[in-house]
Amino acid sequence: MGSVICVGLGPGDPDLMSVRSWRLIQSARQVAHFRKAGRPGQARRIVEGMLAEGVVEHPMEYPVTTELDFASDEYDAMLSQFYDHWSARLLTLAADCDVIVLCEGDPFFYGSFMHLYNRLRGRVNVQVVPGITGMSGCWTATGAPITWGDDVMTVLMGTLPEADLVTHMRAADALVVMKTGRNLAKIRAALAEVGRLEQAWIVEGGTMPGQTVGRLVDYGQQDCPYFSIVLVHGNGRRPGGME
Amino acid sequence: MGSVICVGLGPGDPDLMSVRSWRLIQSARQVAHFRKAGRPGQARRIVEGMLAEGVVEHPMEYPVTTELDFASDEYDAMLSQFYDHWSARLLTLAADCDVIVLCEGDPFFYGSFMHLYNRLRGRVNVQVVPGITGMSGCWTATGAPITWGDDVMTVLMGTLPEADLVTHMRAADALVVMKTGRNLAKIRAALAEVGRLEQAWIVEGGTMPGQTVGRLVDYGQQDCPYFSIVLVHGNGRRPGGME
Numbered sequence: 001m002g003s004v005i006c007v008g009l010g011p012g013d014p015d016l017m018s019v020r021s022w023r024l025i026q027s028a029r030q031v032a033h034f035r036k037a038g039r040p041g042q043a044r045r046i047v048e049g050m051l052a053e054g055v056v057e058h059p060m061e062y063p064v065t066t067e068l069d070f071a072s073d074e075y076d077a078m079l080s081q082f083y084d085h086w087s088a089r090l091l092t093l094a095a096d097c098d099v100i101v102l103c104e105g106d107p108f109f110y111g112s113f114m115h116l117y118n119r120l121r122g123r124v125n126v127q128v129v130p131g132i133t134g135m136s137g138c139w140t141a142t143g144a145p146i147t148w149g150d151d152v153m154t155v156l157m158g159t160l161p162e163a164d165l166v167t168h169m170r171a172a173d174a175l176v177v178m179k180t181g182r183n184l185a186k187i188r189a190a191l192a193e194v195g196r197l198e199q200a201w202i203v204e205g206g207t208m209p210g211q212t213v214g215r216l217v218d219y220g221q222q223d224c225p226y227f228s229i230v231l232v233h234g235n236g237r238r239p240g241g242m243e
Numbered sequence: 244m245g246s247v248i249c250v251g252l253g254p255g256d257p258d259l260m261s262v263r264s265w266r267l268i269q270s271a272r273q274v275a276h277f278r279k280a281g282r283p284g285q286a287r288r289i290v291e292g293m294l295a296e297g298v299v300e301h302p303m304e305y306p307v308t309t310e311l312d313f314a315s316d317e318y319d320a321m322l323s324q325f326y327d328h329w330s331a332r333l334l335t336l337a338a339d340c341d342v343i344v345l346c347e348g349d350p351f352f353y354g355s356f357m358h359l360y361n362r363l364r365g366r367v368n369v370q371v372v373p374g375i376t377g378m379s380g381c382w383t384a385t386g387a388p389i390t391w392g393d394d395v396m397t398v399l400m401g402t403l404p405e406a407d408l409v410t411h412m413r414a415a416d417a418l419v420v421m422k423t424g425r426n427l428a429k430i431r432a433a434l435a436e437v438g439r440l441e442q443a444w445i446v447e448g449g450t451m452p453g454q455t456v457g458r459l460v461d462y463g464q465q466d467c468p469y470f471s472i473v474l475v476h477g478n479g480r481r482p483g484g485m486e
Contacts, residue, residue, distance in 0.1 A: 108390075130375050132373050133379065136374070137373055145354070152407075
């Protein structure tokens, strides 16, 4: 009986995955990964050239991504069936040998694998290898520390209502906003309302070829890729004052 | 002229550093790392057995850690001088060849290196390699996802006043409290005030030998090691309800 091992791939640059993930991927005999139907998938792209000959690949295609409102019953039912199906399938596949599940970023930080994890735990040995989060890759790309001293850092999803974004943005020192995409106008409005739009950065494709880093006020598009991250750096206590 | 390259070491298990950090450390000719005076230092311990023969090591010993109030002028002056000294020293050392600076976790996330970084930028080529944060190592160790769906996650320092802890703990879904140590009683009190003490976990030495993971209510000590992390998992939207 094998295990189901979810490996964090980190923010996108293959060299930024952990040594443990690297080893597990290179020796894998079965690999599973999420992707949008008909697309190669970002997780699979990160491990390009790393897989052993003869590896069996299992793409897990989301039945829906942004075509339906994520709060609808239909979306919920479709995703739930999808995770039910793939947890059963991974259980069967693991009977032969370990299945390595590829997961961008850090699996337990807003990762899709957690829905399989909760269905599999107790039924098969499940392991998770942490990864560098996408946000770490993005703030490193800005060339400035995200948090200092006693800064409070809050991570927000762009899918939240604007009023909630405003409340949290007002309270925290450092901000990370994920799930941006079509929510960018709302995120901009919320940042403007709390007077922090001028300090905000947007990073697209952090640590990957084609990465772009810039001030949000200079960003010309109304929307952005869904995985772009908006950041506001903290500005806390530091020896020697403002350095 | 060489570069100053700060490599994130990740949460503690050497296999959890990135492939890029691993390579840079193994080929380093000069290595610098922070430590408390007279101690081997956690960063140095993580790379034990990895350094090449003949490497020159530069321990950077903090002039003070917890003996003085971090908000005092004296503490500020001592740390500021320390960072001034070491930034000048690294600049000199980098004239020969690259200097690899070891940094636990992710350097731009509450890391000491940022104080050197701000003094060195523009004077020498400075690079930062991100790492898996200590908190990622800790929530992975609890065997449960830290955030789901639209959860708001807030990272707090235990050094904050209790009233601030309470305000932020009330607002967020998922919580991470770092810099615990002698602040543990205050952290407990704040969690109890917002009704979240029962859900809190404490992880000591996350991903390292001797790691301990448990409920905070079952934790017998009044204080804990300074780098122990307190966590409260989020509980957001997920397909199929509570799974």
